Amino acid sequence: EAGVVQSPRYKIIEKKQPVAFWCNPISGHNTLYWYLQNLGQGPELLIRYENEEAVDDSQLPKDRFSAERLKGVDSTLKIQPAELGDSAVYLCASSLGGSTSGFYNEQFFGPGTRLTVL
Amino acid sequence: AQKVTQAQTEISVVEKEDVTLDCVYETRDTTYYLFWYKQPPSGELVFLIRRNSFDEQNEISGRYSWNFQKSTSSFNFTITASQVVDSAVYFCALSEAITGTSYGKLTFGQGTILTVHP
Numbered sequence: 001e002a003g004v005v006q007s008p009r010y011k012i013i014e015k016k017q018p019v020a021f022w023c024n025p026i027s028g029h030n031t032l033y034w035y036l037q038n039l040g041q042g043p044e045l046l047i048r049y050e051n052e053e054a055v056d057d058s059q060l061p062k063d064r065f066s067a068e069r070l071k072g073v074d075s076t077l078k079i080q081p082a083e084l085g086d087s088a089v090y091l092c093a094s095s096l097g098g099s100t101s102g103f104y105n106e107q108f109f110g111p112g113t114r115l116t117v118l
Numbered sequence: 119a120q121k122v123t124q125a126q127t128e129i130s131v132v133e134k135e136d137v138t139l140d141c142v143y144e145t146r147d148t149t150y151y152l153f154w155y156k157q158p159p160s161g162e163l164v165f166l167i168r169r170n171s172f173d174e175q176n177e178i179s180g181r182y183s184w185n186f187q188k189s190t191s192s193f194n195f196t197i198t199a200s201q202v203v204d205s206a207v208y209f210c211a212l213s214e215a216i217t218g219t220s221y222g223k224l225t226f227g228q229g230t231i232l233t234v235h236p
Binding site for chain 2 (some may be wrong): 003031033039041043044045048055056076081089091093095104105106107108109110111112
């Protein structure tokens with residue numbers, strides 16, 4: 001079974017340019033997460049989707065970040081415009097169930113996209 | 119608010135030595151989950167273990183063992199007879215909610231870089 005797929009793996013852009021990251025979760029996983037991992041830090045949640053609904057976007061900087069999961073499967077995270085401080089790894093994870101399941105569902109992580117903003 | 123602290127930023131050992139990675143957490147909830155993840159140079163977070171707050175039994179899996187002590191809010195991870203392939207960044211994480219908006223939100227520590235020399 002294929003794992004969580006992310007692309008691109010690496011992206012280098014100049015500041016003020018837009019950038020987008022793509023994630024395809026494990027087949028059948030209805031919950032999708034985007035995390036930000038700064039160098040030397042643990043990941044931090046940006047947004048969580050259950051199917052196509054963004055149920056927790058409280059930590060997403062909405063002035064420049066946006067995300068979508070239109071059909072409840074794959075997802076895109078966008079930054080426009082990018083700033084130097086956005087250089088980080090962007091991780092996507094998915095899990096089989098969500099908040100209505102009543103129990104914890106394991107999160108499976110993709111390899112991440114390493115963004116460098118010059 | 120929840121918090122996870124990994125006091126050791128970096129640990130360096132020689133192959134076959136035992137090594138313990140410390141993790142201390144803070145939470146106001148009585149129900150929560152604790153995790154350890156491994157992040158090799160490839161970048162993908164690999165799940166190692168999950169414990170819930172009601173299960174304080176220590177666990178052993180091959181060369182890995184975990185010591186969960188609620189009295190000291192600690193969840194330490196020991197690798198016995200370390201190998202070069204164990205070299206990675208290890209993260210301890212906490213999740214408080216199994217329902218609602220904060221479902222599945224993982225709070226990570228800053229990570230411990232483990233280097234095992236041959």
